[in-house]
Amino acid sequence: MRKHIKGTGILFPILLRQHRLRLLLWLAGLVLVTCSVAYAYPDMYPDQASREAYAMTMENPAMIAMLGIGYDHYQKIGSMFALEMLLFSAIAVAIMNILLMSKLTRDDEENGILELVQSRSVGRLSYLAASFMVMLLVNILLIILLTAAMTAMQIDGFDFSGIVLYSSLLGCFGFLAGTLTAFFAHFVTSSRGAGILSFGALFFFYILRAVGDVEAAFLSWISPLGWLSRAYVFVENSWTPAGLLLVSGIGFGIIAFIMQAKRDIGDGLLPERAGSVYASAFLKTKAGLVIRLQKTMILMWVLGILLLHIVFALILGDLETFFLENEAMQAFLTGEGNVMEQFIVLLMAIMALFITAPVIISFLRLRGEEKANRTELLFSRAVSRMQLLRAYLVPSIIIAVLLPILQALVLWSVGAAVSEDMMTLTDVLGASVVYIPAILLVLGFTVLLIGWIPKATSLVWLFLVYGFVVIYLGDILELPNWLRNLSVYEHVPVYPSEELSYAAILILCGISVLLVLIGALGYKRRDIEG
Amino acid sequence: MTVLQLDRISKRFGNFQALNQVSMELKEGEIYGFIGPNGAGKSTTIRILLGMLKATEGRAVLFGKDAWKDAAEIHKRCAYVPGDVYVWPNLTGGEVIDVLLKMNGSYSKKKRDEWVERFQFDPTKKARSYSKGNRQKIALIAAFASEADLFILDEPTSGLDPLMEHIFQQGVRGVKEAGKTVLLSSHILSEVEKLCDRVAIIRRGEIIERGTLDDLRHLTRMQIQAETREVPEGLAKLSGVHQLEETGKQFSFQADTDHMEGIINYLNKYGVRKIESTPPMLEDLFMRHYEGKSVEENVQ
Numbered sequence: 167m168r169k170h171i172k173g174t175g176i177l178f179p180i181l182l183r184q185h186r187l188r189l190l191l192w193l194a195g196l197v198l199v200t201c202s203v204a205y206a207y208p209d210m211y212p213d214q215a216s217r218e219a220y221a222m223t224m225e226n227p228a229m230i231a232m233l234g235i236g237y238d239h240y241q242k243i244g245s246m247f248a249l250e251m252l253l254f255s256a257i258a259v260a261i262m263n264i265l266l267m268s269k270l271t272r273d274d275e276e277n278g279i280l281e282l283v284q285s286r287s288v289g290r291l292s293y294l295a296a297s298f299m300v301m302l303l304v305n306i307l308l309i310i311l312l313t314a315a316m317t318a319m320q321i322d323g324f325d326f327s328g329i330v331l332y333s334s335l336l337g338c339f340g341f342l343a344g345t346l347t348a349f350f351a352h353f354v355t356s357s358r359g360a361g362i363l364s365f366g367a368l369f370f371f372y373i374l375r376a377v378g379d380v381e382a383a384f385l386s387w388i389s390p391l392g393w394l395s396r397a398y399v400f401v402e403n404s405w406t407p408a409g410l411l412l413v414s415g416i417g418f419g420i421i422a423f424i425m426q427a428k429r430d431i432g433d434g435l436l437p438e439r440a441g442s443v444y445a446s447a448f449l450k451t452k453a454g455l456v457i458r459l460q461k462t463m464i465l466m467w468v469l470g471i472l473l474l475h476i477v478f479a480l481i482l483g484d485l486e487t488f489f490l491e492n493e494a495m496q497a498f499l500t501g502e503g504n505v506m507e508q509f510i511v512l513l514m515a516i517m518a519l520f521i522t523a524p525v526i527i528s529f530l531r532l533r534g535e536e537k538a539n540r541t542e543l544l545f546s547r548a549v550s551r552m553q554l555l556r557a558y559l560v561p562s563i564i565i566a567v568l569l570p571i572l573q574a575l576v577l578w579s580v581g582a583a584v585s586e587d588m589m590t591l592t593d594v595l596g597a598s599v600v601y602i603p604a605i606l607l608v609l610g611f612t613v614l615l616i617g618w619i620p621k622a623t624s625l626v627w628l629f630l631v632y633g634f635v636v637i638y639l640g641d642i643l644e645l646p647n648w649l650r651n652l653s654v655y656e657h658v659p660v661y662p663s664e665e666l667s668y669a670a671i672l673i674l675c676g677i678s679v680l681l682v683l684i685g686a687l688g689y690k691r692r693d694i695e696g
Numbered sequence: 697m698t699v700l701q702l703d704r705i706s707k708r709f710g711n712f713q714a715l716n717q718v719s720m721e722l723k724e725g726e727i728y729g730f731i732g733p734n735g736a737g738k739s740t741t742i743r744i745l746l747g748m749l750k751a752t753e754g755r756a757v758l759f760g761k762d763a764w765k766d767a768a769e770i771h772k773r774c775a776y777v778p779g780d781v782y783v784w785p786n787l788t789g790g791e792v793i794d795v796l797l798k799m800n801g802s803y804s805k806k807k808r809d810e811w812v813e814r815f816q817f818d819p820t821k822k823a824r825s826y827s828k829g830n831r832q833k834i835a836l837i838a839a840f841a842s843e844a845d846l847f848i849l850d851e852p853t854s855g856l857d858p859l860m861e862h863i864f865q866q867g868v869r870g871v872k873e874a875g876k877t878v879l880l881s882s883h884i885l886s887e888v889e890k891l892c893d894r895v896a897i898i899r900r901g902e903i904i905e906r907g908t909l910d911d912l913r914h915l916t917r918m919q920i921q922a923e924t925r926e927v928p929e930g931l932a933k934l935s936g937v938h939q940l941e942e943t944g945k946q947f948s949f950q951a952d953t954d955h956m957e958g959i960i961n962y963l964n965k966y967g968v969r970k971i972e973s974t975p976p977m978l979e980d981l982f983m984r985h986y987e988g989k990s991v992e993e994n995v996q
Contacts, residue, residue: 276824356785356824440820441787445794449787455795459784539782543835546746546776546848547799550768694748696782 170427173288177296182303185266189304192262193311196336199639200255201315206642207247208322220246227484228509231376231477234395243323244400248332252394254638257368259308259336260343263301264364267347270297273357281431294348294426298419301344309337328400331408335394338411342390343368345415348422355434362466369470376477380484390414452549452557460528460561467524468569471517475577478513482506483584507589510577511597511660512637518601518655519633521569522608526626529562529612533623539696551690559613559682566605574598589662596661603674604654610681617688620695629654697724699846699877700745705754707740707901714740715901717754722846722877727868729892730881737901738881739779742850745879746776758846772800775839779851781831783823789834790819796838808841814863828855840867847871847878853887865891917950919974920959925967934962945969 211217221240223229230236234253238245271294274280280293289295312333317326343364350363368391375392378385386392393407429435448454457464485506532555535541544554574595582588608629615623636645636653650656657674659667700722707715715737722728732738743749744756747767756763758770783792793812797803812819815833823831832855839847847868853861868878868891882888888895889909896906905912917938923946931947932940936955941948951959963971 441791441822443788443790443819445787445791445798449791450795450798452799459786539778539780540784542743542746542748542778543781543783543796544799545748545767546771546774546778547796548768548772548801549799553768691750693750694743 170289170291171295172292173286174292174295174299177283177288177292178299181270181296181300185269185300189262189266193304193308196255196258196262196308197311197315199635200251200312201319203251203639203642204247204316204321204324205319206644207243210642211243211246217241217246224249226488226505227380227481228478228505230379231481234375234392235379237395237398238401242400243321244325244328245398247324248399249395250642252332252335252399253391255336256339256391256394257372259305259340260368261365263305263340263344264347264361264368266304267297267301267344268351268357268360268364270300271348271351271357272354272360275432276355276357284431291423291426294423297348298345302341305337305340305344308340309333312336324400327403331397331399331403331405334405334408335397335399335411338408338415339390339394342411342415342418345419345422349418349425352422352425352429353435355432358463359434362462366466369473373473373477376481380481452553453560456531456557457561460531463527464524464561464565467520467565468572471520471569471573472576474517474520475573476580479577479580480584482509482581482588485509485585506585506587507593507663510589510594511663513577514574514597514601515637515655515658516634517573517598518570518605518658519630519637521566521573521601522605522630522633524569525562525566525605525609526612526630528565529558529609529616530623530626532558533616533620536620536695541694542696545694551694552686555613555686555689559609562609563606566609567602570598570602570605571595593662596666600658600661600666600671601655603671603678604658606678607654607674607681610678610685613682613685614688615685617685617690617692620692698722699724699759700879701755701757702741702745703755703757705741705744705751705756707737707744707749708752713901715744715751718898718901718903720896720903720906722879724877725872725875726893727872727878727880727891729888729895730879730898731883731885731888731895732881732898733883736898738898739850740901741898742776742848742879742881745848746771746774773845774848775842775844775846776848777832777835777839777850777852779854780828781835783826783831783834785822785824787823788820789817789823789826789830792823792834793819793838793841796835797842800842800844803842808837811837811841811867814867815860829857829860830855832856833860836864836867840871845876847876849878850881851883852880853882853884861887917952918956919948920951921948921970921972921974922946922963922968923970924963925969928963928966931962934959 211220217240221236224233224236224240233249236245236249240246240249274293283293284290309330310333313330316324316329316333346367347360347364350367351357351360353363354360371389371391374389375386378387378389378392379395386396390411393410397404397407425435446454449458532541541554545551574591574597577598578588578591578594581594582591588594608626611629612623612626615626633653633655635643636650636656639645640650654674657670659665659670698721700720702718702720705715705718706713718737718741720728720730720741730738730741740749744751745758745763747763747765747770750764759773761770763770783789787795790812793808797808815837817830817833817837823834826834832852836852839849849868853864856864865887868880871878878891880888880892892909894906894908895912896903898904925945927942927945928947931937931942931949934955936952936959938950938952
């Protein structure tokens with residue numbers, strides 16, 4: 167065993183240094199957001215009345231599907247906080263771990279770094295062992311920092327044992343996500359593939375839990391995301407889920423190490439088929455090439471988003487039954503601005519953010535290709551800057567325009583099948599497509615960055631993160647209006663409860679077009695790196 | 697007819713002067729060698745030619761058009777092979793070749809298949825699994841199978857084995873026979889010597905020497921190995937003789953080509969038994985410029 171992990175001690179600090187800045191930002195962000203929300207909670211629900219109101223909004227199938235089961239009759243501040251924050255914080259921690267581990271495992275192997283290291287007097291498992299140590303350290307740091315910060319703030323209703331469990335649940339879930347990624351990395355030959363499998367698993371856990379929490383509890387016991395709320399943190403403080411996460415993480419970790427020991431370098435366990443000798447007519451067009459290169463990514467996002475809509479639409483049927491059984495609440499269902507409408511409007515606002523992600527990822531590939539020295543091949547042919555830029559705008563705009571329409575159609579048709587009080591198709595469609603201009607505006611900023619400040623293109627993700635903070639935490643943090651208005655998505659009229667403001671939509675579209683044009687001008691003028 | 701002209705091109709990246717007043721002219725139908733070590737500015741020059749970088753000063757003209765403004769138009773008649781070929785990892789080699797060929801308009805499928813055959817290239821694999829040499833073949837096939845009039849080759853054989861290098865050289869000669877123009881950047885001197893009509897040498901962003909190979913050879917020295925019946929006293933003092941090493945009657949030295957007559961006449965007086973001469977290699981020429989001053993001083 168000893169010889170297999172020789173050199174781990176030398177590799178660990180090197181790998182850590184490689185990722186320390188990004189990891190520090192992640193940790194700081196997670197701790198900051200958690201603490202500011204926790205700080206705001208006691209003031210938000212000071213008396214019984216406000217807690218009952220909270221219970222009323224939360225205790226229906228739609229919200230349960232979105233956030234998980236509530237417990238303790240929404241009496242303790244801590245339990246209310248955990249209901250709103252635990253699931254999504256765990257997902258954020260998982261994303262951090264998936265990105266880290268797919269980089270440390272498959273990406274470094276793909277780039278030949280592993281080969282270089284392995285040619286030295288270093289054990290077969292050392293690189294993986296050092297990667298695990300980095301991942302482990304990050305999750306332990308998260309637990310320590312979160313516990314320390316939340317304890318130091320001395321918030322009412324947040325007892326120490328609850329805080330420790332809450333932080334540990336996040337850390338343990340991160341650990342599981344990290345080991346799972348290392349496990350999946352053995353099946354494919356690219357880090358992109360490892361990422362797709364891991365994010366796919368995370369998504370599957372979420373869907374499983376959503377259906378399980380509403381319909382059949384056993385499904386939630388299959389999904390690690392479902393275990394989180396079963397810790398009844400801040401109330402019963404059950405450590406079983408944390409233990410389960412840790413044990414399954416260790417399990418996947420051991421399998422990952424065994425596979426690493428047996429597998430050839432550069433090899434994947436899933437078979438690679440022989441490809442075609444010639445390119446299809448579609449691939450030989452510029453936009454065709456761009457779409458083909460992103461096919462899998464686009465398909466995954468479209469399927470994921472549509473699947474979420476099917477799940478939520480099915481729950482709309484339960485929502486109806488739920489309110490029919492509670493006569494006092496029936497007014498909520500049928501009156502002006504009823505619960506279903508509110509729910510669909512909120513869903514569409516969140517989905518607009520999700521749809522923006524593939525739009526940006528798709529267009530940012532133009533920069534990714536440049537960094538990978540692959541635009542050089544095209545520009546040395548009879549391809550102009552504007553032609554390539556246009557070819558990259560095509561899939562982005564198609565996603566930005568078609569996906570909102572498609573999701574509305576799916577939500578409405580499934581919803582109409584299970585619920586008699588489904589909103590009209592026009593209203594569902596309207597609630598979804600009003601966000602198209604905002605999505606296009608973020609795309610416009612992406613073009614602007616690629617044209618003028620190519621080194622800073624990742625800044626565009628701030629739009630998404632900030633948009634998410636405003637929608638999800640805007641009320642809790644009591645953000646003032648001017649701060650909310652910094653988010654592009656806040657300028658979209660809330661249809662159907664508000665009048666459609668064509669002026670706002672036209673202005674957003676106008677700015678998007680302008681940004682694209684200015685960005686294109688920059689792209690035409692600047693040096694191409696490779 | 698002039699196919700390519702660089703007129704006092706300079707390029708600065710921030711404070712770094714990558715190119716300084718680089719001029720070059722390629723005539724139709726010639727193979728032009730562009731020599732220099734890594735980081736001398738070969739690839740920067742080529743990227744300016746391809747319109748990917750904008751020259752800080754000067755003008756680059758290909759087929760009478762501006763390299764920066766009319767890039768896409770010019771490239772219809774160009775084929776480019778980079779030294780490091782990066783291709784889309786999830787397309788097959790065959791697909792990449794087709795995509796690259798198609799971007800320049802129509803192409804002959806027969807010619808494409810011929811070149812795939814000649815380079816013994818397997819087009820069915822995903823590009824991520826190809827080695828450096830195989831990735832280079834992708835770009836070479838896409839170049840040779842196209843109907844280009846100007847071939848810009850940037851260290852195109854660095855990953856090829858000797859057999860494939862031979863195929864490459866045949867390809868370049870074929871291109872020349874068809875009356876087309878080639879710019880071949882390289883630091884493999886034997887390759888340049890075999891193929892090129894004229895060469896330019898670049899160092900630290902400046903062209904330091906240019907001309908035909910014969911022109912440049914006058915600047916260099918023959919390597920002579922000889923054996924005489926009697927020891928040739930005073931050979932070391934003879935003008936044009938350098939770096940003499942002798943072991944009795946056997947000796948070797950370098951001779952300036954323009955002093956050759958005098959040296960041979962002198963040696964004859966001592967009864968030449970054996971004499972071997974090696975023609976000047978571009979290598980020597982290259983070294984003379986790159987070793988900097990110490991060699992220069994030796995020459996004087």
